[in-house]
Amino acid sequence: MANELAGSSSRVVATEKRVLLGATVFIAVSLGLIAYATWGLGITVPTCLPPSKGFEQASITKHQGKNYEVHFVARMWGFEPTRVRVPTGSTLDIYVMSKDVQHGFQIAGTNINLMVVPGAIVNGSVHFDKPGNYLIVCHEYCGAAHQNMNAAIEVSDHVADISAEGLPETASAGKKILEDKGCLACHSLDGNAGIGPTLKGIWGKSVELTDGSRHALNEEFLREIILHPEKNVVKGYQPLMPALPLSDEEIKQIEEYLRELK
Numbered sequence: 001m002a003n004e005l006a007g008s009s010s011r012v013v014a015t016e017k018r019v020l021l022g023a024t025v026f027i028a029v030s031l032g033l034i035a036y037a038t039w040g041l042g043i044t045v046p047t048c049l050p051p052s053k054g055f056e057q058a059s060i061t062k063h064q065g066k067n068y069e070v071h072f073v074a075r076m077w078g079f080e081p082t083r084v085r086v087p088t089g090s091t092l093d094i095y096v097m098s099k100d101v102q103h104g105f106q107i108a109g110t111n112i113n114l115m116v117v118p119g120a121i122v123n124g125s126v127h128f129d130k131p132g133n134y135l136i137v138c139h140e141y142c143g144a145a146h147q148n149m150n151a152a153i154e155v156s157d158h159v160a161d162i163s164a165e166g167l168p169e170t171a172s173a174g175k176k177i178l179e180d181k182g183c184l185a186c187h188s189l190d191g192n193a194g195i196g197p198t199l200k201g202i203w204g205k206s207v208e209l210t211d212g213s214r215h216a217l218n219e220e221f222l223r224e225i226i227l228h229p230e231k232n233v234v235k236g237y238q239p240l241m242p243a244l245p246l247s248d249e250e251i252k253q254i255e256e257y258l259r260e261l262k
């Protein structure tokens with residue numbers, strides 16, 4: 001009886017040893033594979049940063065040499081920017097944030113495969129040593145037009161620096177003045193009728209005033225209208241515009257904006 005007990009307990013010990021050995025080998029192999037993935041294959045675990053203002057707007061930034069930083073914004077159903085062009089040999093630090101739901105961000109043919117979780121900024125780094133058109137796809141189902149959600153990175157020998165399409169329009173100083181001073185309450189920027197004439201395409205045009213005179217909208221006349229609107233009422237409109245005591249600098253910025261507003 002005693003012998004039998006001793007025999008079975010030594011069998012238990014032998015089994016435990018085998019299990020322990022097996023577990024140790026398994027852990028060692030797992031760690032080895034992680035190390036291989038990290039250093040051997042260059043797969044990086046995406047890092048997550050807390051949300052911060054600098055990432056809420058898509059942007060491109062040049063650092064030293066061919067090092068660039070690109071901030072992508074993901075939203076149903078597209079990315080901003082839509083297309084980034086960089087020279088061959090570039091390294092991109094990529095940051096992605098979502099404006100709405102969870103999206104995916106995978107750059108085909110590279111190690112970048114991120115999960116874009118709302119409320120966080122995900123980050124990865126990628127080096128392009130071959131020219132080509134690298135498709136960016138959203139690989140997380142995010143609604144009806146999920147399959148259309150893509151962008152691209154074009155790596156080319158023929159460009160010297162980074163450029164991008166589909167970045168949000170940075171509001172010009174002139175447009176900001178028009179907004180801040182309340183001009184846009186009466187003057188539209190898109191050609192729609194308003195209390196005052198639309199500003200779209202107005203630069204350089206000949207305008208007829210209620211007194212029958214005609215003036216081309218140039219630097220001088222813009223200044224005249226802004227400072228003395230009561231004397232310069234465009235035909236067909238009411239004399240409602242208040243005089244705006246703007247500085248020369250501000251008028252210049254409005255002029256620059258109007259020139260571009262075609």
Ligand code: CUA
Binds near residue numbers: 075077141
């Ligand atoms: Cu975004 Cu799918």
